[in-house]
Amino acid sequence: MTPEELLSARDRVLPDVVAGGLRVLFCGINPGLMSAATGHHFARPGNRFWPVLHRSGFTPRQLRPDEQEELLSYGLGITNVVARASARADELSAEEYREGGRLLTTKVERLRPQWLAVVGVTAYRTAFDERKARIGPQERTIGDTRIWALPNPSGLNAHWTLETMAEEYGRLRLATVSTS
Structure with a gap:
């Protein structure tokens, strides 16, 4: 992908991968330029979403961004x-x-969905005016949907390793099993 192709993706809207009644609806902050250019969520090399999803037990193998529809x-x-x-x-x-x-x-x-999982606690705090929110399950619900704030899988988020991130995502996975 050339720098020009990436820049031309600025302000594009990336279609959701959704259906009614999901176990978990993962919610990113916003699409990056690589995601918008390719049409695939969490597509930037170095983003840890796909490896973390697998390591936490949500998927039986590590999916590639172009396999995002398999999530359904x-x-x-x-x-x-x-x-x-x-x-x-x-x-x-x-x-x-x-x-x-x-x-x-x-x-x-x-x-x-059973759970809304916002991947980025700062984005959750700002979007929902929950200034003191921490990583983990939240008190707020949207109807019957519970909310969990997860660490942002961006490679820029150095506070969380692949392993610690997978542990936190795994806590959410276990919660989805106990509430099914």
């Missing part, structure tokens, strides 16, 4: 807080996050 067969889906693509999440305004939270609430009310 496991009761999993992907959306974003903010739909438009950008090079970095810090290019998004607080108002975009808040509006994204409102739109996400409507989407969750319609799709009714």
